[in-house]
Amino acid sequence: MTKFRKSRRRMAIFVASFLLVTGIFVFTPNDIQGFLGGVGDGKFSYGGCSCHIGEAQRGDGTMTLWASTLEADANQEVTVIVNVTETVLTNDKIIGVFLLRAMTGSDSDQPSEDGWRIDSDPNGNENNYVIKNATGLGSPVSFQWVLLAPFRGGTYDLTARAQHGGNLNSWFETGEVLTFSVTGTQLISTNLTLDAPEEVNEDEQFTTSAWLTNEDGDPLEGFQVDFFRITTYGNMYLGSNITDSDGTAYHSDISYDIGIFNIEARFQATSTHAPSNATAEIPTIGEVESEPFLIGGAPAVIVFLVFIILFSVWTTFGFVIYQLVRINKEGKIEEGGNQ
Amino acid sequence: MNEERRRFIKFVGLGAAGVGIGLLGFSNLSKLLTSAAALGPNDLKMRKWGMVIDLGKCTGCGACTEACQAAHFIPFNQEWIKIYELHDNPLAPSYHFPRPCMHCEDPPCRNVCPVGATFRRDDGVVLIDHRICIGCRYCMVACPYSARYFNWGDPPHTPEELAHDYSPEEPWPHQRGVVEKCDFCVTHGEKGMLPACVIGCPSGAVYYGDLAEDAVSNGKEILRVSEVMRVRQGYRFKEELGTHPRVYYLPRG
Numbered sequence: 001m002t003k004f005r006k007s008r009r010r011m012a013i014f015v016a017s018f019l020l021v022t023g024i025f026v027f028t029p030n031d032i033q034g035f036l037g038g039v040g041d042g043k044f045s046y047g048g049c050s051c052h053i054g055e056a057q058r059g060d061g062t063m064t065l066w067a068s069t070l071e072a073d074a075n076q077e078v079t080v081i082v083n084v085t086e087t088v089l090t091n092d093k094i095i096g097v098f099l100l101r102a103m104t105g106s107d108s109d110q111p112s113e114d115g116w117r118i119d120s121d122p123n124g125n126e127n128n129y130v131i132k133n134a135t136g137l138g139s140p141v142s143f144q145w146v147l148l149a150p151f152r153g154g155t156y157d158l159t160a161r162a163q164h165g166g167n168l169n170s171w172f173e174t175g176e177v178l179t180f181s182v183t184g185t186q187l188i189s190t191n192l193t194l195d196a197p198e199e200v201n202e203d204e205q206f207t208t209s210a211w212l213t214n215e216d217g218d219p220l221e222g223f224q225v226d227f228f229r230i231t232t233y234g235n236m237y238l239g240s241n242i243t244d245s246d247g248t249a250y251h252s253d254i255s256y257d258i259g260i261f262n263i264e265a266r267f268q269a270t271s272t273h274a275p276s277n278a279t280a281e282i283p284t285i286g287e288v289e290s291e292p293f294l295i296g297g298a299p300a301v302i303v304f305l306v307f308i309i310l311f312s313v314w315t316t317f318g319f320v321i322y323q324l325v326r327i328n329k330e331g332k333i334e335e336g337g338n339q
Numbered sequence: 340m341n342e343e344r345r346r347f348i349k350f351v352g353l354g355a356a357g358v359g360i361g362l363l364g365f366s367n368l369s370k371l372l373t374s375a376a377a378l379g380p381n382d383l384k385m386r387k388w389g390m391v392i393d394l395g396k397c398t399g400c401g402a403c404t405e406a407c408q409a410a411h412f413i414p415f416n417q418e419w420i421k422i423y424e425l426h427d428n429p430l431a432p433s434y435h436f437p438r439p440c441m442h443c444e445d446p447p448c449r450n451v452c453p454v455g456a457t458f459r460r461d462d463g464v465v466l467i468d469h470r471i472c473i474g475c476r477y478c479m480v481a482c483p484y485s486a487r488y489f490n491w492g493d494p495p496h497t498p499e500e501l502a503h504d505y506s507p508e509e510p511w512p513h514q515r516g517v518v519e520k521c522d523f524c525v526t527h528g529e530k531g532m533l534p535a536c537v538i539g540c541p542s543g544a545v546y547y548g549d550l551a552e553d554a555v556s557n558g559k560e561i562l563r564v565s566e567v568m569r570v571r572q573g574y575r576f577k578e579e580l581g582t583h584p585r586v587y588y589l590p591r592g
Contacts, residue, residue: 015353123559131538131558232531232549233556236563256565259385259551319347
């Protein structure tokens with residue numbers, strides 16, 4: 001009887017140990033499990049690009065703004081120069097400058113929101129954000145934009161914000177604001193309609209058509225329409241075409257991957273016609289490549305089955321060992337046994 | 340004999356009860372065993388982060404490496420993007436070859452990790468969870484690009500680094516006994532920002548973007564990947580290994 005009690009005690013210790021180990025294994029993963037979805041993928045875009053924006057401390061430097069004129073006619077070229085002089089530079093000596101209409105920290109701060117069009121930025125592109133390299137401590141860095149004044153008359157502000165350092169650790173901004181007085185002009189308003197396929201297959205060629213009309217709905221022939229793909233880091237130029245007698249300009253393209261092909265057709269203003277644009281989303285469908293079986297994680301059912309099988313095997317093994325251990329040695333008298 | 344059998348049944352019964360209790364937390368267990376790869380948010384699925392490096396523009400200045408080290412507080416002996424000087428043609432001058440982690444579509448490092456610390460997100464970024472990493476360094480052996488580094492000792496820390504909350508996407512503060520590598524500045528991409536090496540490159544040789552959009556940017560211009568690969572005859576490093584790297588190279592002029 002005593003032997004049976006001892007055996008039960010041993011069994012209880014064994015089961016308790018098993019439960020303890022299982023419990024530790026199962027209930028502690030909160031501290032050791034992997035990626036739980038990251039920090040979210042909300043986009044933070046500022047003034048068209050945000051390469052240098054981050055939560056950071058203020059750096060040290062001065063910025064001045066200069067404009068070729070503060071009084072302009074509609075669509076007139078205006079040159080704006082931003083001079084940045086820094087007293088502190090990070091190792092990579094990079095300075096990024098945003099040209100902005102306001103500093104609210106949102107996309108609506110872009111000059112284009114007021115009708116400004118960037119003819120050329122300091123790199124010869126059409127961006128309101130530009131990165132340049134500083135040559136050394138305290139050396140001024142100059143950023144020059146050529147803009148076309150808005151068509152609508154009124155007063156408009158332009159200012160700039162600078163960021164330096166590739167490690168997002170410091171920034172500063174200017175308080176200086178240039179105020180422009182623009183004399184408006186009466187342009188023929190235009191309307192652009194973009195017709196795109198509702199859905200395309202991966203690697204399939206598709207055609208979009210942009211229909212340009214005037215305010216009365218009459219087609220406009222012989223005008224250039226530009227096509228862009230809207231991407232994470234800005235608009236990618238796809239091509240241009242001239243409107244035919246129906247006022248339609250075509251663009252053919254291929255979507256190489258599944259996802260959304262965001263396309264924009266843009267009619268740039270002329271001396272007689274106001275600008276217009278249109279966008280469309282073209283879903284691209286295809287077969288999603290899946291990970292090889294059991295790579296990147298086993299299905300829960302398989303994990304469960306493996307667990308049960310291993311448990312059964314080891315339990316049986318443990319029981320056999322237990323039975324072997326309790327075989328009496330020669331000459332030992334078993335208590336309470338049949339004598 | 341009957342008693343023995345009864346005991347055995349009891350034993351198995353209790354064991355099964357233990358398993359049952361254990362399975363109450365089964366979801367956590369399976370999460371642990373299945374590592375992290377399947378846990379990414381749905382909206383990452385359509386992203387395909389990738390990089391294009393124009394070898395014709397790279398001057399080997401090392402600014403990308405420095406920018407990367409500063410942004411990630413990397414220990415001094417590591418270069419998550421390393422510049423090699425190659426001279427593979429005796430009739431041509433040598434050239435510079437920046438080598439970040441390739442973020443392979445079939446990463447050997449992930450496949451050999453015995454504890455699932457290295458995982459691949461749905462957007463294709465290969466990351467390491469240092470809370471799981473046991474420092475066995477199998478992944479370093481498996482990586483054909485030598486893009487992984489091991490922290491043999493406690494790296495020096497800055498207060499700013501120590502104030503940061505660790506996550507596999509922003510893997511600092513750094514710690515001893517784990518393997519580290521380029522994380523593609525994945526949190527930058529999610530915010531519409533460019534990686535530190537791209538911003539830091541003064542010649543604009545490094546481009547980054549969503550390959551599903553067929554576009555990469557160096558902050559100054561946007562390239563159409565399919566077109567530039569065709570025109571410039573782009574390639575991937577050690578393509579023959581079948582790892583399908585997400586980093587493409589444009590050969591010199």
